[in-house]
Amino acid sequence: MKRTSAARISIVGTLSASLLVVSALPAGAERLVSSLSSHIVRITSNFTGVELVLFGTVEDDQAMAPRSSGYDIVATVIGPRQSVVTRRKERMFGIWINAESRSFVEVPSYLQVLATRPFESIANAETLRRQQIGIANTLLPEQIGPDVADVIPSDRFRQAFVRIKRDRNLYGEIANGVTFLTPTLYRASIFVPAEAPVGNYEVDVKLFADGAVVARTNSAFEIVTVGFERFIANAAVDYGLVYGVATAMMAVMTGWFASIVFRRD
Amino acid sequence: MEIYLPIADLPVNVFLVLAMGLAVGFISGLFGIGGGFLMTPLLIFIGISPGVAVATVSTHIAASSFSGAVAYWRRRAIDLALALMLLAGGIVGTSLGVWLFTALRRLGQLDITIGLSYVLLLGSVGAMMVTEGLQAMLRARQGKPVELRRPGSHTWIHGLPLKIRFKQSKIYVSAIPVCAIGLIMGFIGAIMGIGGGFLLVPMLIYFLRVPTNVVIGTSMVLTLITMASATILHAATNHLVDAVLALILMVGGVTGAQFGARAGQRMRSERLRLLLGILVLAVGSRFAFDLVVAPNDVYSIRTIGDAP
Numbered sequence: 001m002k003r004t005s006a007a008r009i010s011i012v013g014t015l016s017a018s019l020l021v022v023s024a025l026p027a028g029a030e031r032l033v034s035s036l037s038s039h040i041v042r043i044t045s046n047f048t049g050v051e052l053v054l055f056g057t058v059e060d061d062q063a064m065a066p067r068s069s070g071y072d073i074v075a076t077v078i079g080p081r082q083s084v085v086t087r088r089k090e091r092m093f094g095i096w097i098n099a100e101s102r103s104f105v106e107v108p109s110y111l112q113v114l115a116t117r118p119f120e121s122i123a124n125a126e127t128l129r130r131q132q133i134g135i136a137n138t139l140l141p142e143q144i145g146p147d148v149a150d151v152i153p154s155d156r157f158r159q160a161f162v163r164i165k166r167d168r169n170l171y172g173e174i175a176n177g178v179t180f181l182t183p184t185l186y187r188a189s190i191f192v193p194a195e196a197p198v199g200n201y202e203v204d205v206k207l208f209a210d211g212a213v214v215a216r217t218n219s220a221f222e223i224v225t226v227g228f229e230r231f232i233a234n235a236a237v238d239y240g241l242v243y244g245v246a247t248a249m250m251a252v253m254t255g256w257f258a259s260i261v262f263r264r265d
Numbered sequence: 266m267e268i269y270l271p272i273a274d275l276p277v278n279v280f281l282v283l284a285m286g287l288a289v290g291f292i293s294g295l296f297g298i299g300g301g302f303l304m305t306p307l308l309i310f311i312g313i314s315p316g317v318a319v320a321t322v323s324t325h326i327a328a329s330s331f332s333g334a335v336a337y338w339r340r341r342a343i344d345l346a347l348a349l350m351l352l353a354g355g356i357v358g359t360s361l362g363v364w365l366f367t368a369l370r371r372l373g374q375l376d377i378t379i380g381l382s383y384v385l386l387l388g389s390v391g392a393m394m395v396t397e398g399l400q401a402m403l404r405a406r407q408g409k410p411v412e413l414r415r416p417g418s419h420t421w422i423h424g425l426p427l428k429i430r431f432k433q434s435k436i437y438v439s440a441i442p443v444c445a446i447g448l449i450m451g452f453i454g455a456i457m458g459i460g461g462g463f464l465l466v467p468m469l470i471y472f473l474r475v476p477t478n479v480v481i482g483t484s485m486v487l488t489l490i491t492m493a494s495a496t497i498l499h500a501a502t503n504h505l506v507d508a509v510l511a512l513i514l515m516v517g518g519v520t521g522a523q524f525g526a527r528a529g530q531r532m533r534s535e536r537l538r539l540l541l542g543i544l545v546l547a548v549g550s551r552f553a554f555d556l557v558v559a560p561n562d563v564y565s566i567r568t569i570g571d572a573p
Binding site for chain 2: 255
């Protein structure tokens, strides 16, 4: 893996440069408005995932001539960031054990990219990379010794990480996930599986015209656990010892109760 | 009906988990064991991470061994002094086990250790039980009397110092092997999520010559306390005990155990031992299979922390 470290560093350089480009985005004549069907998702005991609707309009400048190519929307949903270790099993002494591993630092726990068309027909590769459109163009920094750097999309660990996330419906790309109901009114469905962690989810919506970003807007929703589940999950982490004692007491009570119910003498 | 497990962090079908509890409870009642060695693999099989499975099953076993211990206590079939001496070793063993569990989890080698321990322990114990069971059945078929171990015979264990007299069991043994057995049971219980009744009972009979009328009750007291402390320690250090999952398992387990115990009374003990041996061997082989056969995916991911 040492071979690629030079390439990684150069990528980090271009990425930090590209961030400056994003912030210095020229404001287009259009305005983008978006909203979500819900801004808070409550996890209850029968939670099996949720579908949210993103909708909005493109308000174009009446004074300007209409765009010849029409509009494209790309919506990127990013869940709370987590550090994740990816391990690879290898055969040793006839059995399969975890050998090599890589840590991805503060990467999105959930990443969904929805667009009106396949990305490559919306803008050229360079623009997509700068705008971080699509999973392949998303920063997934990896811990390399004391340093943290992004990895090339062809990195085996990165590919495996993305594949596992995709299999669990936590990462995904939908090329026709955004539809225009009228020339200016758009709509998209965002599916969040039950496995997705609690926390804040950012929705970044970009409006493309003639292969460039002309407007963008942000929205967000939050996934929270409520009631009993929240109580249990919080107690287990914050008051581990008390939680453990309470659980052990519950076990003893259940056992005692059973011995009374099923007493035969 | 799906229910969301707060610690395992995934939805499961309540009836499936309840049925698993009932089935394992039935087997545990049938053979007079805790059934952890079956429950932990089953939970792993339905998608619960091995860490959560091991930690949660310890809670489940604490419940089933408590209801068992109460029944034996009513019959005065518990040697409390022996149980306490076993516990002295058991608590140390459990602490060591939870410590190793935490360390292995950090290194990413917990799953493989759980798998290997299951293969080695269940493979060897299962093979021994099957061989012994078959021999006993053969002898019974040939009309020879079943060879009984003579309670009075002495081994090197009886030559060790620090001897203590346990009145209820009517044995006079050194405290060293008693504590050692407790330590071993606590240690493997914490790592593998098993109470180890199927291992502890033969050890007490074979090494310490504990009479059969008190052996199960005494082993249940040890199992109860080591598993309850394993629950507390796992909860305090690794936050892996899922109370909701544990509760569903317990309710199924204690109910199933009642029916199992009734069914067990109608079966011959040699046949029961042979069946248990086959079961133990089968679970061990299943783990061996998973270790040797190439996995579907050589890569795996685990979240190590939330970003601040």
